[in-house]
Amino acid sequence: MKTLIIGPSWVGDMMMSQSLYRTLKQLDSNNQIDVLAPAWCRALLNKMPEVNQAIAMPLGHGEFALAKRHEIGKSLRDSHYDQAIVLPNSFKSALIPFFAKVSKRTGWKGEMRYGLLNDIRKLDKQAFPLMIERYVALAYPKDQIHSASDLPQPLLWPKLNVEQDEITQALSTFTIAQDKPLIGFCPGAEFGPAKRWPDYHYAALADMLVQQHAKIIILGSVKDRNVGEQIIAKMTHGDQCINLAGQTQLEQAVSLIAACKAIVTNDSGLMHVAAALDRPLVALYGPSSPDFTPPLSNKAEVIRLITGYQRVRQGDAEQGYHQSLIDIKPDNVFETLMKLIMRCEKSNG
Incomplete structure (x- = not known):
C-alpha cells in the first residue's frame, strides 16, 4: 500500500496531521506514506517515523499555478500511489493527486471538489468537533465512520522523535x-x-x-x-x-x-x-x-x-x-x- 498525503501548510495543522499517519500505520504496518508539503515541513516530517518521504511542495500557500500543479502531478505518476488523502479543504489542493492519476482520492468536500476527489466526505462539524478527529476519520472507509464516536479510542496523538x-x-x-x-x-x-x-x-x-x-x-x-x-x-x-x-x-x-x-x-x-x-x-x-x-x-x-x-x-x-x-x-x-x-x-x- 502506498499513500500520498497532501499536507497542511501551518505548523499546528501539520503536527495534528501526524495522528492520521500514525493511524494509517496502525491499520497497515506496510503502508508507505509520502507527504507533499512545504519544504519547511521536512523539519517536522523527518521526526515522524510513520512518514516514508517528505516531498517538497514548490508552490507557496495560496498560489494556484494550474500548469505547475499539473506538472507536479505528472511527476508523481510513476510512484503508483494506491490512495491520496487531501487534508486542506481548498479546490487547488485536490488538483495534484487528480493529475497524478491516483485511483482513490480521499478528502472532505471542502470547496466543491466533486470529480477531483472520488472518495469524498461531507463534513458535519458537530459530529467531528476536533481537527484531529477530522484528520483521523479519513483513514477509514466513509461508511464506517459517521461521527467522532465511531473512531477507535484512544486516538493516536502526535509524537515526535528527537534524538x-x-x-x-x-x-x-x-x-x-x-x-x-x-x-x-x-x-x-x-x-x-x-x-x-x-x-x-x-x-x-x-x-x-x-x-x-x-x-x-x-x-x-x-x-x-x-x-x-x-x-x-x-x-x-x-x-x-x-x-x-x-x-x-x-x-x-x-x-x-x-x-x-x-x-x-x-x-x-x-x-x-x-x-x-x-x-x-x-x-x-x-x-x-x-x-x-x-x-x-x-x-x-x-x-x-x-x-x-x-x-x-x-x-x-x-x-x-x-x-x-x-x-x-x-x-x-x-x-x-x-x-x-x-x-x-x-x-x-
Whole structure:
C-alpha cells in the first residue's frame, strides 16, 4: 500500500496531521506514506517515523499555478500511489493527486471538489468537533465512520522523535549551558497580538522563574523577535533570558523545546510541537478556542477565562492584546506551571 498525503501548510495543522499517519500505520504496518508539503515541513516530517518521504511542495500557500500543479502531478505518476488523502479543504489542493492519476482520492468536500476527489466526505462539524478527529476519520472507509464516536479510542496523538545528540547539538550551537533548568517561552501567535499573552506578563513570569533558579529561552519566528526583546527589556533579571526567536531553524527549535523542563506558550504551532514532544506545558488561550485544536498531551494545562470562539484579530488594549489574555495574571500561570512540573516529576519518579 502506498499513500500520498497532501499536507497542511501551518505548523499546528501539520503536527495534528501526524495522528492520521500514525493511524494509517496502525491499520497497515506496510503502508508507505509520502507527504507533499512545504519544504519547511521536512523539519517536522523527518521526526515522524510513520512518514516514508517528505516531498517538497514548490508552490507557496495560496498560489494556484494550474500548469505547475499539473506538472507536479505528472511527476508523481510513476510512484503508483494506491490512495491520496487531501487534508486542506481548498479546490487547488485536490488538483495534484487528480493529475497524478491516483485511483482513490480521499478528502472532505471542502470547496466543491466533486470529480477531483472520488472518495469524498461531507463534513458535519458537530459530529467531528476536533481537527484531529477530522484528520483521523479519513483513514477509514466513509461508511464506517459517521461521527467522532465511531473512531477507535484512544486516538493516536502526535509524537515526535528527537534524538539526544540533536538536543546536544542545538544547545551547543546557541551556547546554552544546562546548569539550570530551561523553561521555554513561545510568545508568538499568528494573526497578531490578539492571541498573545502580554509581553509584560511574560516578563513578570520570567522573573518569578529565575528566582526559582531557572533559565528562560524564547522561541519563535522572525516576527516574534521584537516580542522577545520586549520581554527581556521588562525583566529585572533579563540576563537570565535568551531570545532565540528568529534565530533558529525549525528543526533546532524542536530540539530546544525537547531540552526544556517545561513550556509556557500562546495558542500557536510551537504549542503543538511541545505537546508532541511530551513536554509539560501551560497553554494560554484568549479569543481562539481549545475546543477545536487543543494541545494533545496529558502534560498540558490550558488557562482560558472566557468561553466560545471569538473571531478577533485585534484586541482593545493599546498594544492590541485581548482583555481575556490580559486578565490571566502571571501569579496564576506560575502556580499552574509549578503544580504541573511537580505532578509530572512525581509521575515519572
